[in-house]
Amino acid sequence: MKTVAFHTLGCKVNSYETEAIWQLFKHAGYERVDFEETADVYLINTCTVTNTGDKKSRQVIRRAIRRNPDAVICVTGCYAQTSPDEVAAIPGVDIVVGTQGRDRLIEYVDRFLKERQPINAVGNIMKQRTFEELDVPAFSDRTRAFLKIQEGCNNFCTFCIIPWAKGLSRSRKPENVLEQARKLVDAGYKEIVLTGIHTGGYGDDFENYKLSDLLWDLDKVEGLKRIRISSIEASQIDDKLIEVLNASEKMCRHLHIPLQSGDDDVLKRMRRKYTTAEYRETILKLHEVMPGVAITTDVIVGFPGETEEQFENGYRFIEELGMYQLHVFPYSKRSGTPAARMPNQVPEEVKHERVKRLIDLSNRLTLTYARKFVGDVLEVIPERPYREDSDDGLYVGYADNYIQVVFEATPDMVGKVCRVRIDEAGPEVSKGTFVRIVDEVPASATRETA
Secondary structure, three states, X not given: OOEEEEEEOOOHHHHHHHHHHHHHHHHOOXXXXXXXXXXXXEEEEEOOOOHHHHHHHHHHHHHHHHHOOOOXXXXXXXXXXXXXXXXXXXXXXXXXOOOOOHHHHHHHHHHHHHHOOOEEOOOOHHHOOOOOOOOOOOOOOOOEEEEEOEEOOXXXXXXXXXXXXXXXXXXXXXXXXXXXXXXXXXOOOOEEEEEOOOHHHOOOXXXXXXXXXXXXXXXXXXXXXXXXXXXXXXXXXXXXXXXXHHHOOOEOOEEEOOOEOOOHHHHHHHOOOOOXXXXXXXXXXXXXXXXXXXXXXXXXXXXXXXXXXXXXXXXHHHHHHOOOEEEEEEOOOOXXXXXXXXXXXXXXXXXXXXXXXXXXXXHHHHHHXXXXXXXXXXXXXXXXXXXXXXOOOEEEEEEOOOOEEEEEOOHHHOOOOEEEEXXXXXXXXXEEEEEEEOOOOOHHHOOOOO
């Protein structure tokens, strides 16, 4: 039996794609082994979001080559796309494929084994206009399935290399999304997370079909209990989308809406497509139509030229909007982006101090939000034991509004929709008491309180 080992760097989309590539190898008769073991083929799915991503990718590639110098070494992903010659020049790399054409990987491996000639199959990603169909029929997490609906980005923010790595925005055909959603429901998944590089840009390349249309169609998929959007820009939340969020019982009361900075001057330098006033208006509108909605966001700290006053403006803005949770990143230079060449780069120690302050704020906001639900009964899908090394009967899962809840359950309840009363709020997990399983309860009866 031929063996293959994978290593993924970077984002959740990369993880999804690695799983999809594994399906190709599985169908070709390969057995999957751990990356630390000896394999016939090593596939490294690289990241290039920061200069550190490039460096880590190179380290992992060299590790695979050292482990088995006779193995076929395949490198794919964002770093392979943006710097194919650099990757191909690493002694021992056999096949380089960027962020498109991965469906031909088995063909490349077979060709390399016959001819023993290095293959560089990286094309011009900016010319790609079609979505690459790669499916994942099952995930190790048995409760939530990720479904990639979009690729690439048209935004060209000044800090970001992604359009050059992933290309321009391309949407997956609606019929293919729906077919895959039905297959995932048939495989036992209750929740589908729609994912992409710029998920809210879904449909920008179609005539008359947007993300809101796709959500309505997914709402009709029988057996599907929850639809979650992995991330969406504030500028893409229009009235039609708000209508679906308001009317569909399946849409989760949780949205991840990147902010990046709460100061208008910084947003302008980042080349973001909204002002703080527009962002605020969107958030307030969402709270109106989805009472209790959890808003999570991304914030970049220490963007070039960010003054103490601009940071404070952002801090107060986030606090005032009552976000649920922040993903905080210190700004990291990425060669080839306009921001890397900007003057007034912020010192590392200043960035770290600001990151710490925002993480403390995030913990406080999460606790404040979770406290509103103490005494309420929420729908929670238990995912796994709370402590891997314990048989205390505690399981953890997410409510539809993204509160992470720990409660007493049994292994056969994993993946089922449970009603759980929230007893105690916490900054990371809240504690609850199991009430009953509601898998077959009609949707109209799912949001009562205790």
